[in-house]
Amino acid sequence: IFCVIVVLVVITVVVVLALSLGHNSGGMKSAFFDRCEAFKGYDCQKVWDAFQQAYVGKDPCNVPMEAYDPLIAAGTFKPPCNRMMFWSKTKHVVHDFTAKRDCFFTLEDTLLGSVLDGLTWCGKEGSSETFTTDCPGWTECENNPVRSFWNRASAAFADVACGVVTAMLNGSIDTPFSPTSIFASIEVMHFNATRVRNLNVVLVTQEKPVANCTNASLKNLQKVLAEGIQYNCTEVAHSQIEECSNNPEKPCGACW
Numbered sequence: 361i362f363c364v365i366v367v368l369v370v371i372t373v374v375v376v377l378a379l380s381l382g383h384n385s386g387g388m389k390s391a392f393f394d395r396c397e398a399f400k401g402y403d404c405q406k407v408w409d410a411f412q413q414a415y416v417g418k419d420p421c422n423v424p425m426e427a428y429d430p431l432i433a434a435g436t437f438k439p440p441c442n443r444m445m446f447w448s449k450t451k452h453v454v455h456d457f458t459a460k461r462d463c464f465f466t467l468e469d470t471l472l473g474s475v476l477d478g479l480t481w482c483g484k485e486g487s488s489e490t491f492t493t494d495c496p497g498w499t500e501c502e503n504n505p506v507r508s509f510w511n512r513a514s515a516a517f518a519d520v521a522c523g524v525v526t527a528m529l530n531g532s533i534d535t536p537f538s539p540t541s542i543f544a545s546i547e548v549m550h551f552n553a554t555r556v557r558n559l560n561v562v563l564v565t566q567e568k569p570v571a572n573c574t575n576a577s578l579k580n581l582q583k584v585l586a587e588g589i590q591y592n593c594t595e596v597a598h599s600q601i602e603e604c605s606n607n608p609e610k611p612c613g614a615c616w
């Protein structure tokens with residue numbers, strides 16, 4: 361009988377722990393702090409508090425971009441002019457490259473982009489917890505906590521862009537400059553001609569080239585780009601980018 365009681369107690373403890381982890385931010389909070397502490401000069405507790413106030417206790421379909429204004433203010437950084445990299449539908453290509461070569465600086469290289477990359481979170485009305493499961497999907501409702509964060513952080517990243525800006529777009533899809541992407545709907549609109557001199561599009565083609573630099577969507581990009589920003593487009597094979605990743609002696613400027 362004693363053994364049965366011990367086993368029941370152990371099972372109860374395990375179930376309660378598992379439930380509370382699924383419900384609250386245990387895993388989320390530790391991932392957040394681990395990643396945050398790799399950055400110098402920020403107060404991670406302050407950043408966490410600013411993060412939480414954006415969505416905790418709120419309807420997860422009613423978190424607007426502006427809810428993240430205090431978080432953005434807590435995560436300011438000095439933009440590295442001429443090295444900023446934007447992307448759309450090329451996340452893996454870009455991050456494989458930036459992980460191996462110190463040529464470019466993406467949103468994921470900033471504190472906030474780094475800390476929240478790959479995570480899902482939301483709150484619930486009447487609750488002070490952070491949930492990491494059963495949160496609304498990207499397109500389920502527009503004002504969900506994750507989508508609003510990326511919209512707001514992307515706007516802030518583009519706002520401070522300066523000098524020559526690079527954008528890696530996907531040349532293996534029909535519409536490399538997709539109107540529904542964050543790059544098209546937010547970032548390009550926030551480039552300021554007084555700071556940004558050039559936009560260099562790198563059109564990355566995988567095995568199959570589908571779009572080239574004459575693509576209709578890229579014509580649109582040139583149309584919506586602020587007057588005074590010079591536009592360039594280069595078609596580059598993915599293999600050429602990989603070659604540069606694997607040859608650190610090659611200067612960044614010689615990659616394409």
Ligand code: N1C
Nearest residue numbers: 446447448449450451467468477510514541542543544
């Ligand atoms: O909608 P996208 O691409 O055009 O957004 C990419 C664009 C980049 O230039 C980044 O600066 O917007 C920024 N950005 C991120 O940095 C980022 N990291 C992770 C936007 N989205 C980001 N994610 C996730 O990728 C996000 O959760 C969403 O699901 C995708 C958007 O990728 P996309 O459609 O390829």
